[in-house]
Amino acid sequence: MSSIGWVDFSSTDREKVSQVLAMLQEPGTLDELGIGQIRDAFADLLFPGFSTIQTRAKYFITVPRIIRDYLALDPRAQRRTSLRDYLESQENELARLLVERHGPAEDGIIGSDMVGSEQGVARKPSSVYWNGLRQFGIVNTEKSLSEFSREIAQVQSGARATGHEEDDTDAISNCSVVHLDVFDPAWSTDVSIHLSESEAQFLIDKLTHTPAIRNSVASQFLIHDLAKELVVGGLASLTFPELVTWARGRQEVSLTCRQNLELAEEFSEAIRGAHIRFNILIAQKSRNTALVTEREERFSEWLELARERKLFSASSVDDWLQAATSGGARINLNAREFLRQWHEAIYHNESLSSLNYLIESRAQKNKGRRSILLKNLGEAPKWQGMDSLSYRWPTARTILTDIVQGAKC
Structure with missing residues (x-):
């Protein structure tokens, strides 16, 4: 049986580690390429106070x-x-x-x-x-x-x-x-x-009148009476990219909130390509030719979309990092460096072998001997690491649903 241990210097550190360990039990959270800090910074910006392990507003x-x-x-x-x-x-x-x-x-x-x-x-x-x-x-x-x-x-x-x-x-x-x-x-x-009506109205008041979170997604949707539209009926199953598209057309939502949503979705889509290549490497090491072919096709589709959307412009990385850290989050130099290297590689149309080398180097630098790429996996697993990022939108939607139903909006 494997086990892990850590040294914590405060109760805050201990609580953070406990939550990280809990979240690692959730699917799709393995951070093989070490971009979790950027993902979490965007999540803190868009959905402050929410976490993926929350269940109900009560x-x-x-x-x-x-x-x-x-x-x-x-x-x-x-x-x-x-x-x-x-x-x-x-x-x-x-x-x-x-x-x-x-x-x-x-x-x-x-x-x-x-x-x-x-x-x-x-x-x-x-x-x-x-x-x-x-x-x-x-x-x-x-x-x-x-x-x-x-x-x-x-x-x-x-x-x-x-x-x-x-x-x-x-x-x-x-x-x-x-x-x-x-x-x-x-x-x-x-x-x-x-929630009772009184409890729901209390949470609405807190979410709409706390200055530090005023430009967050949940706050803006409640301030402008949009939450009901999002959590009831046809819009209740919107994915995060669909949410961003929907919010883009709502001028009442603050410009800051809309811009943060768009930049977070751009980052998610940009880094998705890196995780596709990571999974191609896993399929190659497992000698699963059919899976390699399938994932190469998936990467080609991603690359075409990325170029069509012009995701990798000269200012993209600076825009993503500036938005992600605007709330005070810290992102380590290794994560920043990898993001810039990935951006440059796609921006300058580097070869697939160069992309593979970049991804393999990053995975081993991030995980060391624990890297999946150094293990004998046998038959390649269906997917490893992250895919499209939803940040904390599914949790926020659940909480908003409880609030809307309790408030009888």
């Missing part, structure tokens, strides 16, 4: 409710359990209540398959949704969940030392650290995975 409500419940406990009860432990027990209970209410077949109930087990919910909603809760201004903090929990524990310790527990506890719970549509101590009595 957890943007239930997690802060559990935190508020903890802050409302008397000091003696808080001394007996930390916020982190309280979240764990209540999230296990929440999974049980939701399965009891809707049945185990309901989509998106986190931990439904763990209800009744000793382990409890493996992937806690609080960790999955924490970044979104901060980005949307539902929880006012820049700290990681672990740091936030420790901060509350430190305030409690200080209160006990000074003998003013009640006053300090009230200060924590009433200082607008956690926002809710209403404070209902009995909220879990008849809890549902579906």
